[in-house]
Amino acid sequence: MKPTLQLFQAEAVPADEAGTLTLANDADPREADLDGVTTVVLQFPKFTDGRAFSQAFLLRRRLGFTGEIRATGDVLIDQLAQMQRSGFSQAVLRNDQNLDHGRKLLAHYPAFYQGDAVDTQPHFAVAA
Numbered sequence: 001m002k003p004t005l006q007l008f009q010a011e012a013v014p015a016d017e018a019g020t021l022t023l024a025n026d027a028d029p030r031e032a033d034l035d036g037v038t039t040v041v042l043q044f045p046k047f048t049d050g051r052a053f054s055q056a057f058l059l060r061r062r063l064g065f066t067g068e069i070r071a072t073g074d075v076l077i078d079q080l081a082q083m084q085r086s087g088f089s090q091a092v093l094r095n096d097q098n099l100d101h102g103r104k105l106l107a108h109y110p111a112f113y114q115g116d117a118v119d120t121q122p123h124f125a126v127a128a
Contacts, residue, residue: 005084005091007102013072013092016041025051029058034065042088044073053086060087060118077102081109087118 016022019038023029025045034040040059042052052071059065070090071083077097084106093102 005080005088005106007080007099007106008090008092009097009099010092010095013070019067023055025049025055027055029055029063034063037065037067039068039070040065041070041072044071044075044079047074047076047079049074053082056083056087077105080106085118 016039019036020041021032021034021037021039022041022043023032025043029040032040042055044050044052056069056071059069068089069087070092071079071088072092073094075083075091075093075097077093080091080102083091091102093099
């Protein structure tokens, strides 16, 4: 079972520390220097702008980034399952989004048939 996406409200977001890299949503993560980076912050300026999903996928699958990937901005609970499957490990929800409802939504789908950024094998290929 994949690790649960950590959820935060905007006022409770972890403070950026040394080792945090914030990428603009039009930046190519393949061009970023990830040496010493433990957290990458990706931005959703509008919930309809999904470029951060691609950035997270590139970080996990192509670049092998194993640190935290945090979603910020216009983050809705409707996006959480796809965020987790794309490689995000943290999501800072928009203030009008219910944290408990988001957790319930994530628990609703414990596994997926297809592989994703974190669990690359399809469900049928995973050893029981």
